Amino acid sequence: MSRKQRAPKYTIWSAVDTTTNPISTETGTKQLDSILYEITIDPTVNATLRVEGSTDADNAVTKTFGELDFGTTLTLVGATDTQYQVLIRDNTFNFLRLSVSNNAGTGNITAHVSGVSKGA
Numbered sequence: 001m002s003r004k005q006r007a008p009k010y011t012i013w014s015a016v017d018t019t020t021n022p023i024s025t026e027t028g029t030k031q032l033d034s035i036l037y038e039i040t041i042d043p044t045v046n047a048t049l050r051v052e053g054s055t056d057a058d059n060a061v062t063k064t065f066g067e068l069d070f071g072t073t074l075t076l077v078g079a080t081d082t083q084y085q086v087l088i089r090d091n092t093f094n095f096l097r098l099s100v101s102n103n104a105g106t107g108n109i110t111a112h113v114s115g116v117s118k119g120a
Contacts, residue, residue: 006117013109015109022099027096029115032115041078041082041107043079045105049075050100054093054095057094078107
């Protein structure tokens with residue numbers, strides 16, 4: 001009998017300045033089926049969020065990341081909402097990370113990642 005694997009909530013950004021166009025640290029997601037990003041931004045933030053994935057091996061010195069296509073641009077607008085979630089189901093990537101491009105705002109972003117496998 002197999003059990004579900006859980007990756008507990010982990011901070012990947014803590015009050016990071018969005019005007020620096022930050023890229024988060026990569027998160028190993030190889031055995032996780034669902035990934036959840038929880039994002040909090042300041043009310044003054046206006047930025048575009050990208051989720052990037054890599055299928056490179058664990059021991060790859062440099063990993064190649066490509067942007068996931070959600071069918072729409074993921075825009076973070078603090079004047080509208082300061083809490084966001086991005087759910088990735090049926091994950092096929094070994095690594096994921098977030099990147100932000102500042103559009104016109106200022107302020108900070110905090111993000112956490114967690115995940116779970118379906119089990120057998």
